[in-house]
Amino acid sequence: MNTHEHYHPPGLQHQFEDMAQQAESDAIGMWMFLVQEIMFFGGLFTVYLVFRSKYPMAFAAGSNHLNEWLGMANTLILIVSSLTMALAVHYAQLGKRNAQVVLIILTMLFGVAFLGIKAYEYAEKYNEGIVPVLGLNAKTDKNIAAKDEHYAANPESQIRNSLDFSGSVENNPDIHAENGQAEHEEYVNPRGDFIWKDITLANKALAEGYLTDSEKIGYMANGEISQAKFQDKVRIFFWIYFAMTGLHALHMVIGLGVMSWLLWKAWKYTYTPEFYAPVEMAGLYWHFVDIVWIFLFPLLYLLGRHFGGHG
């Protein structure tokens, strides 16, 4: 048996012969984990790809409605946090505890800022009535008359909704209350449904002749763009938006948990120039989450800007 039985460096686990073998295993293991993360997000990117190629105009309309500046701010925040994380690893390699601790705290602060902005965006969507799940939007039911008008103008949406969600009208007795007020409500959305009225982009594409055949099938009824049918497709965009950013935000939350643990360990002078693998592994994870956002930003926020107009 070798001498390592007697000298046992801190952080070396029993199954390894030496620190180099352990560090190598950690690095390969972390990268394998990231590969599975790529495939995990990959499923969602495939869904995005399929539906964007099917309904580009609905995606453009939905995307133009997102707040580009908040998306951009979040991108920059994540890039800064990646820098601070990289520097935290740098100072861990040098064994400088104080710089390490400060940089980990900074990284966490930027992470929290990102999540704060994300939460604000989600709240905005909730108030505007474009969360794609029934009942998960602000319920603005001031004007039952306007609601009736809305459904009268779009009988399809009413029928479909009553088919899909039969029973939910009965579950909301307050629909029938407070009649005849607030004619000027921007949205009338008694059940917190997903509502999308703007079909200008689809009409523009139809007029200028770049609406694809699959879109014509998807958007049109009776020879013209149907608001109800277009709304379904925009809803798919927002569903993908929430699924992708939600999964990304979940990874941020997990990342913050990992960083808290890292902070605690760094605070206690755990990491040395010989043993800093956990900092580096956490860094790899953090950068990976950053990379996902680097793709999400243009694919979700910028995809339709060049079509002009707004959502």
Place this chain on the structure above:
Amino acid sequence: MAEHNTDKNEGFHDAEHHIVAIPLYLMVFGILVFGTILTSIVARFDLDFIFPGANTLLALLIAFTKMTFVALIFMHVKYSSRLIWLTAIAGFFWLAIMFAFTMQDYLTRAPGVFNR
């Protein structure tokens, strides 16, 4: 026991303690910020006159460039063993398989899709 790993060519151990200089980190940071602003600006111009979808392609190219810098410098791939390189590339290769083989169905589903 220095010989536990027989893969001499993996060359990981030499790379392990490579410390990246701070100016390089800052340079990559600059590139990332620049890329973010650039992608936002070019998204405003309609590039369809080049070919349809040019905007998306350009946005993805910028995103790929940004990702490459993050991976190479921030994630130290540049200083890592060939296995790590292979792993990183394999991840995207498999993603490409999923995209390509799913889309080969959708793009050939029916005549007329994508204005053909």
Place this chain on the structure above:
Amino acid sequence: MENVNAANVGNIRPEPKVNYLTNGFTAKSWLLTKDHKRIAILYLLTVSVFFALGGIYASLIRLELLTPASDLLESGTYNRVFTQHGVLMVFFFLIPSIPAILGNFLIPIMIGAKDLAFPKINLLSWYLFMAGGGLTLYALMLGGVDTGWTFYTPYSTTFSNSYVMLVGMGIFINGFSSILTGLNFIVTIHTMRAPGMTWFRLPLFVWAHYATSLVMLLGTPVIAITILLMALERLAHVGIFDPAIGGDPILFQHLFWFYSHPAVYIMVLPGMGVISELISNFSRKKIFGYEFIAFSSIAIAVFGFLVWGHHLFVSGQSIYAGLVFSFLSMVVAIPSAIKVFNWTATLYKGHISYDTPMLYGLFYIGLFLIGGLTGLFLGAMGLDVHLTDTYFVVAHFHYVMVGGSVLAYLGGLHYWWSKITGKLYSEFWSKISAMLVFVGFNLTFFPQFILGYMGMPRRYASYPEEFQVLNIFSTAGASILAIGLVMPLVYFTYSIFFGEKAPANPWLLPGLEWRTSSPPPTENFEETPIVTWEAYDFTEESGLDLEDARNKYKVTV
């Protein structure tokens, strides 16, 4: 060469005082163990429970199909029974069986390591498996699930009123168990090999597990996200899988089969690894074409990702895509065929001994050949239109899954039983059992090829009367198969308590796992071994004199 009677061979090296089984007897020492061998035992016990449950559902199916009418089970119940048979067997038996039990136990020993690279993650894998399995069992107790194990939309998202969410969650969690196991194996094989254990000295069992782990790592996350999307769709009804509002149900099938076809290779590849071991070792001959078998495993893992569309030939996928997938399905047969040719070439002029594991090995080659070739029939797009969703498909994948994976699993379990438990099982009863399994299996599933070709659809509780004779054959075969599968439970259990003590190397084989005691000590080897021999080396250079082992048997590590 005569079959050397295991019990006669003395084991010169003294036994270690404490082996992994006697290192602690408390429940805690098992449930919180980080020893890969103990975790393998935990898997063995729990996976066997799922196998038994899946088997009970299979018996119900065969009993119902004894008569043409839907009399034993009403058709709604029948839907649940075959779904649960599929879910339990695929996700909780076939996928974890060989990798998590035999792979977990043997990979570190075969490469000369003390443990896997991440023992805690290994334990976590088992707990995730238990959590996923527990949720699924809970759902089964509440009333089960009736969508078929494939969870096709929009049935699973819109119409089914069974416990789709719970079972989906169970499979989602279980997926991460599989991912972490694969990750652990890959890292272990890369970094934990003993000095001298180069890549081309690795046993082919390890190569097969490396390829399997790649599939686990690259494929399983996709099923996780797919199940998640299906569950969200069921909750929120946004319509991405609902054609009525612009969604696409075939997208679910694409994503599902992106994992689930490669998952077939998760089930088959480790079995191929076991068979390579069995064929070479019981022929007492170096395996023919080592590199070809090793790389064909990797090739199967890679090509396995390019063929999933052959499950969608009749679902609305474009003809062009069907053509490409059909062609690639033919291509994936090549590396499988390479293996079969190499195994048979290994047998040629070998010193074959017909011990129980070797019986399973030989049965495997025949059954896998039938399963693989009928797979080519189904991969041919035109013929598949006729055979889709008939019993031909059922027979085909049972020939691959049972004739392949389960037989390899049983063969491996018999082969390494002495290493795992330190006891010898009854050679007589195990041979009887192997024969019963082989005969019962063929009688069960061969008639189904004919039934399917005649057009009997799968997944129905009732069928026209002209199919009854063949169905009676099938049910009769299933009864024999069941007896054959219950027997190991008895003689294995018996051997643990009353079996003869096993020597370190009962069959006098050169592999590294036979150079440590049976059962091995917790750290696997007294000293880290230094490997100087090639895999399957039956010559002097293996360091063991295997020609006249009784007198000269010695361990050089």
